[in-house]
Amino acid sequence: MLRRYLPILTWLPHYNRRLATADVLAGVIVTIMVIPQSLAYAVLAGLPAVVGLYASLLPAIAYALLGTSRTLAVGPVAIIALMTGAALSGVAAPGSAEYLHAALILSLLSGVILLLMGLLRMGFVANFLSHPVIAGFLTASGVLIAASQVGHLAGLDLAARDLLPRLAELITALPGLHLPTLAIGLGTLAFLLLLRQQGRPALRRLGLSRPLADLLTRSGPVFAVLVTATVTWQFTLNERGVAVIGDIPQGLPALSLPGFDAGLWQALLIPALLISVVGFVESVSMGQMLAARRRERISPNQELVALGSANLAAGFSAGMPVTGGLTRTVINHDAGAQTPLAGLFTALGIGAVTLFLTPALAYLPIATLAATITVSILTLIDIPMIRQTWRYSRSDFSAMAVTILLTLVEGVEAGIISGVVLSIGLFLYRTSRPHSALVGRIPDTEHFRNVERHTTETVSHVALLRIDESLYFANARYLEDTVYDLVATRPELEHVVLICSAVNLIDASALESLDAINARLRDSRVTLHLAEVKGPVMDRLKRSDFLDDMTGRVFLSTFAAWRELSRPAE
Known part of the structure; x- marks a missing residue:
């Protein structure tokens, strides 16, 4: 000490x-x-x-x-x-x-x-x-x-302290x-x-x-x-x-x-x-x-x-x-x-x-x-x-x-x-609109990349949405809008997987938004899943009722979610 x-x-x-x-x-x-x-x-x-x-x-x-x-x-x-x-x-x-x-x-x-x-x-x-x-x-x-x-430097007695008056x-x-x-x-x-x-x-x-x-x-x-x-x-x-x-x-x-x-x-x-x-x-x-x-x-x-x-x-x-x-x-x-x-x-x-x-x-x-x-x-x-x-x-x-x-x-x-x-202010603005990407599987691999940047395999009834920002009060509503737009444009959708590999925090406001997303998707007969949730984030989720109410599962990896959910429904 x-x-x-x-x-x-x-x-x-x-x-x-x-x-x-x-x-x-x-x-x-x-x-x-x-x-x-x-x-x-x-x-x-x-x-x-x-x-x-x-x-x-x-x-x-x-x-x-x-x-x-x-x-x-x-x-x-x-x-x-x-x-x-x-x-x-x-x-x-x-x-x-x-x-x-x-x-x-x-x-x-x-x-x-x-x-x-x-x-x-x-x-x-x-x-x-x-x-x-x-x-x-x-x-x-x-x-x-x-x-x-x-x-x-010039031997002048200048009284002004501000720049423009001093120059004048x-x-x-x-x-x-x-x-x-x-x-x-x-x-x-x-x-x-x-x-x-x-x-x-x-x-x-x-x-x-x-x-x-x-x-x-x-x-x-x-x-x-x-x-x-x-x-x-x-x-x-x-x-x-x-x-x-x-x-x-x-x-x-x-x-x-x-x-x-x-x-x-x-x-x-x-x-x-x-x-x-x-x-x-x-x-x-x-x-x-x-x-x-x-x-x-x-x-x-x-x-x-x-x-x-x-x-x-x-x-x-x-x-x-x-x-x-x-x-x-x-x-x-x-x-x-x-x-x-x-x-x-x-x-x-x-x-x-x-x-x-x-x-x-x-x-x-x-x-x-x-x-x-x-x-x-x-x-x-x-x-x-x-x-x-x-x-x-x-x-x-x-x-x-x-x-x-x-x-x-x-x-x-x-x-x-x-x-x-x-x-x-710029930080809050940037993080209030978190980057997200629909990802697909790189053929014959266990890697997943943005479907707009790479040639990938996808299935119509599963959406893999990667969230590239921690979730907190400033961007919680933006996440809701992103998921709702996704569901509205894909009527064949049955599963939405939020990939949380870049999520280091989910605060109380974001947790409320996840509850709302889960309820909204349940009403639309779409199942919500999570993947690659970090340990500290999972510890906090376990202290809430969200995991008990969530309609889907928490997958260890995106590949595990893909392997399980991409199979045709029996």
Whole structure:
């Protein structure tokens, strides 16, 4: 029981010097790599840059103790930062004390929601977000994030947060471009894009090993921070209008508990729920992918507990909502992390930076962070997935398109809610009209196939109807109509066999429909039979009176029904 709720107990007794060396090295590498991102994502959320560092401390330690993934790295991420900024801007003015206070409440609410979901074993909730909806939401969010950074890249003070008003404001503000800021922003952007596309093969051609080439390629934001901060300090560009991070408080965050304002907590409840679900989906997807590479497994329910605890820790330590980040997790994995203690060593490294090195970040241009954010969100924009969904399923594409459109026009909350609702609606529509097929016997075999697709043997007085969907309230009446139409068009019919090989559930509404079908067929002098009923479904049918009242039999296989019923009546 302890190992179930404290996964650290499964690997800590076997911890040794080799694992510690690998984890310490990974922690150092991740510390260096994620500092620019942590600062950038706090700025993206409209919070002081130091909040990004705070959110990388206690949350990472909490996850190390409770998480089941050995390589997942927890901290601020782009999509959650965007959702955080959208949620907070509706309740407080960016930069105000109330805004920061609301961020702490949002973290606490997210933590409580995730923790409750974990204790109630609700990891399945993530299944309600279909992949096309997630891809559409992330793509639209990537566009929103890129648009939100245009002002920082160009040195323009843009107030609008929504996409269309922001673009309109950008057009009117173009004459006020700040050329030094634009040079830093576009220069950093070009450097990071070039390094991402050409850095690895170029370094390999210089004779560097693949791991070292990968490490240096991912170090692009670190180099950009060092160079632009040094140039800004050397030439006092901050005095010439280049916006910089400014003084960052030294020291660790003070532990505190946000005050209770019922109205504010209620206003942030739905945004916290959405942040929790989206963050969990992103985190568990990443964790499962990397666990599969190492032939390990993670527990989605325990991940909910771990992420909930991480967000509670963020709320108590002046942080912001966190989850498992794609970039920092990949860096952690590639750096050789062996256990969750790598995250603890990363937290210690960032803590050291927060204690001693924040003055060195004072001259870091905001434009550099904007370029870092813009490049990092390129992985969110999934054009190939959009094209594939369009070719494969127009209904799924419609859910994706609505999600993209509403996210861009109405914001992240409207986009994700509409996508989920539309996905569930499409599912209900599809399953409310279950596919069924009359099947016949493939000559000289025991196999049965759709009579419209194959050459089959049939007999006029037996109808073998295969049902290709579970039966529940949404499609029960449709099944009745299908059977009644079949009987009405075949006056010679004596037996109807419902083949249930694809039926995993028959709920109470469907059972009532089966009773009605049985009674209607009895009145028409047609016998109803079932075939290939699965064990769990049969167990539930046995708890009802249906089997006693059914006019026919339950056959183990379709062939058995065919062999018995296709004989001429004596």
